[in-house]
Amino acid sequence: RLYIGWFGVLMIPTLLTATSVFIIAFVAAPPVDIDGIREPVAGSLLYGNNIISGAIIPSSAAIGIHFYPIWEAASLDEWLYNGGPYELIVLHFLLGVCCYIGREWELSYRLGMRPWISVAFTAPVAAASAVFLVYPIGQGSFSDGMPLGISGTFNFMLVFQAEHNILMHPFHQLGVAGVFGGSLFSAMHGSLVTSSLIRETTENESANNGYKFGQEEETYNIVAAHGYFGRLI
Structure with missing residues (x-):
């Protein structure tokens, strides 16, 4: 629909x-x-x-x-x-x-x-x-x-x-930095979240079946995500 x-x-x-x-x-x-x-x-x-x-x-x-x-x-x-x-x-x-x-x-x-x-x-x-x-x-x-x-x-x-x-316009330079920076942070955030999802289903089910919209429980392990990234930088 x-x-x-x-x-x-x-x-x-x-x-x-x-x-x-x-x-x-x-x-x-x-x-x-x-x-x-x-x-x-x-x-x-x-x-x-x-x-x-x-x-x-x-x-x-x-x-x-x-x-x-x-x-x-x-x-x-x-x-x-x-x-x-x-x-x-x-x-x-x-x-x-x-x-x-x-x-x-x-x-x-x-x-x-x-x-x-x-x-x-x-x-x-x-x-x-x-x-x-x-x-x-x-x-x-x-x-x-x-x-x-x-x-x-x-x-x-x-x-x-x-x-x-x-x-050479400073606002254009800020805009370019913002576009590149935004794409970098979006890629970092999205990849960290999807790489540290807390599994709620078996290997034979879609990971999406383990979550429902608006649930209060966390869907990914933020400690694991930050621990991984912290060891990279």
Whole structure:
């Protein structure tokens, strides 16, 4: 079974819309005048790109950060030429993943769990919001957002470094240290816990059968885990 919940009611249509438009645009979208200088850039497969070079080209600089739904353009051709699909995909995607956070919290709440799974997922959502929404707003145009493609992502990173020298920014350095440190501690903690589980079942049963959610008894031997790790460092 799949939990939907109230947040899922909004998440499902927004993510389906973003995914559908992404696939169609990645395959068949016409070139986009990203710089607003009448020099369209092709990003779709049907216009000469492959999986590596293909991308959803960001909305035109002529649009800026204006809200640009289909009905704001004089025609569908104009909307495509100005990169309308990029805004549609990004805004639906961000709304959808925010609803995914809410859905994680909602399911945790209903099961009597603590909310930290949803809190952890806010980290990648914050990163996506930074490159797709916050930075374009700061620059004054969605044309400065990250293209939705492999080469486009690397191009965005190189241009960002050239213009802002982000690798020397102390907050970025702290963020990198936090990501690597977090992955290290997660690996250490998870491996120590699973390596020191207190067996409650026979060899012929799943270890999961020995535990039930919310039990008061400890599930692993923290003394053994710390003793093992203490002898390593």
